[in-house]
Amino acid sequence: MQRPGPPILIGGWGDRMHRLVAEQADIWYVPGPPHNLVAWIAERGRVPDDHCAAIGRDPREIVRSVQTIVSYDDAARCRKTVWESVEAGMGHIVLSLPTPHPEAWPRRLTDEIIAPVRAEL
Structure with a gap:
């Protein structure tokens, strides 16, 4: 068994879930x-921060993770969404590619979305 143990990822956005995130989650x-919407995620992200303050935990200890479904029709919009997610405090971005995958998309994903966002960080 891994020590001190694997990171605990908790998904959800309800108030009781946010309390559990503040108490137990690594992610x-x-x-x-x-x-x-990213604005809604940013707003909900303040709730576990409040719970962390109540229990004396630094909310920066919790990695914020979000999944974004990639639009094959609009790489610029997807890139903007990823960047807005980073600005909203998301430190872990999952880019979900819907099937079927267009042949050129793995390279376009790197060239048009990932590399430009990383260049701005």
């Missing part, structure tokens, strides 16, 4: 666009 996960 907090929430589904992002198109399911939830």
Whole structure:
């Protein structure tokens, strides 16, 4: 068994879940666009911060994770969403590629979304 143990990822956005995130999670996960807007995720992200303050935990200890579904039709919009997610405090971004995958998309994902965002960090 890994010591001190594997990181605990908790997904959800309800108030009781946020309390559990503050108490136990190493990573907090929430589904992002198109399911939830980045502004909404940023707003909900303040709730576990409040719970952390109440228990004396530094909220920066919790990695914020979001999944974004990639739009093959609009790489610029996806890149903007990823950047907005980073600005909203998300430190872990999952880019979900819907099937079927267009042949050129793994390279386009790197060239048009990942590399430009990393260059701005």
